[in-house]
Amino acid sequence: MSKNIDWSNLGFGYIETEQRYVSNYKDGAWDDGTMSTDATVTISECACVLQYAQTCFEGLKAYTTEDGRVVCFRPDLNAQRMVDTCKRLEMPVFPVERFVDAVVQTVKANIDYVPPYGSGATLYIRPYMFGSNAVIGVSPAEEYQFRIFVTPVGPYFKGGAKPITIRVSDFDRAAPRGSGHIKAGLNYAMSLHAIVDAHNQGYAENMYLDPATRTKVEETGGANFIFITKDNKLVTPKSDSILPSITRRSLMVVAKEYLGMEVEHREVLLSEVKDFAECGLCGTAAVISPVGKIVDHGNEICFPSGMEEMGPVTKKLYDTLTGIQMGRIEAPEGWIKEIK
Ligand code: PLP
Numbered sequence: 267m268s269k270n271i272d273w274s275n276l277g278f279g280y281i282e283t284e285q286r287y288v289s290n291y292k293d294g295a296w297d298d299g300t301m302s303t304d305a306t307v308t309i310s311e312c313a314c315v316l317q318y319a320q321t322c323f324e325g326l327k328a329y330t331t332e333d334g335r336v337v338c339f340r341p342d343l344n345a346q347r348m349v350d351t352c353k354r355l356e357m358p359v360f361p362v363e364r365f366v367d368a369v370v371q372t373v374k375a376n377i378d379y380v381p382p383y384g385s386g387a388t389l390y391i392r393p394y395m396f397g398s399n400a401v402i403g404v405s406p407a408e409e410y411q412f413r414i415f416v417t418p419v420g421p422y423f424k425g426g427a428k429p430i431t432i433r434v435s436d437f438d439r440a441a442p443r444g445s446g447h448i449k450a451g452l453n454y455a456m457s458l459h460a461i462v463d464a465h466n467q468g469y470a471e472n473m474y475l476d477p478a479t480r481t482k483v484e485e486t487g488g489a490n491f492i493f494i495t496k497d498n499k500l501v502t503p504k505s506d507s508i509l510p511s512i513t514r515r516s517l518m519v520v521a522k523e524y525l526g527m528e529v530e531h532r533e534v535l536l537s538e539v540k541d542f543a544e545c546g547l548c549g550t551a552a553v554i555s556p557v558g559k560i561v562d563h564g565n566e567i568c569f570p571s572g573m574e575e576m577g578p579v580t581k582k583l584y585d586t587l588t589g590i591q592m593g594r595i596e597a598p599e600g601w602i603k604e605i606k
Pocket residue numbers: 325485486487488489490508509510511512513514548549550551
């Protein structure tokens with residue numbers, strides 16, 4: 267029986283559900299993993315995650331489809347990205363097939379928390395891993411925990427699909443060279459001050475620029491950028507120091523194969539942003555959130571699509587992507603993992 271939750275009014279918050287997946291790594295191997303009802307974690311005061319932030323995470327969603335199935339979207343890509351992250355953080359790899367199986371187990375165990383079709387809510391799935399044993403010299407842990415919890419969520423940005431205003435950030439995330447493309451706790455810790463400051467100034471997010479030249483668009487704290495040119499091309503920033511968004515990679519396919527659009531994956535200069543017709547933030551949590559305005563130190567870039575609704579091309583991308591995710595539109599081979 268579906269839980270008695272006001273699905274349509276959910277924000278992006280944490281609601282504790284009944285079951286979570288837990289697997290422990292010790293003496294060079296992962297155990298079999300199990301479901302647990304314990305939502306707390308008990309670790310050493312000197313755990314590597316607490317002292318040296320040896321932690322990483324992933325994010326994906328489960329959806330109820332139009333015909334009542336429960337599915338998730340490209341979990342193998344999250345699994346692979348976590349493998350890449352773990353290698354960069356000297357953490358043990360959690361095998362791709364086991365990751366996908368653990369996602370399926372966790373969603374099944376919390377099936378009553380999967381929001382109904384058409385409610386506007388989805389089940390956010392958060393796999394994560396951390397170094398758990400005591401480490402005092404700077405070195406990786408020897409013991410790890412891999413866990414997955416789920417939580418039903420609504421829109422990431424307040425106001426739902428209304429365009430947001432963001433600002434060009436003066437802060438850089440302190441992602442050391444070559445670590446920006448991984449989903450590591452420390453990369454997010456270093457964006458916390460920037461996001462609090464942005465919110466205090468009335469902006470929904472930060473546009474980060476490349477720290478070396480501060481001329482190129484990177485991403486925001488939790489999403490990649492997409493831009494639409496006045497002649498309907500999709501342009502999206504290419505950079506080694508942004509997260510390789512699964513939503514963005516999927517949208518590039520959707521634009522080309524489903525909508526017949528030209529797609530440019532390339533460096534994007536801040537100076538050319540004023541010439542685009544539409545702008546959006548894309549990610550698992552953000553889906554596609556339209557950006558109406560970008561403020562660059564008093565200079566306002568206002569997109570012609572305005573502050574009332576999503577631009578027309580962004581809307582087509584949004585409808586096609588969410589149509590695929592919710593079973594209204596046939597998905598490319600391998601994109602949909604059936605759970606129930
Ligand atoms: N960029 C950052 C910094 C993110 O945290 C996320 C969210 O995961 C994304 C981009 C979007 O990635 P994805 O589409 O894989 O969710």
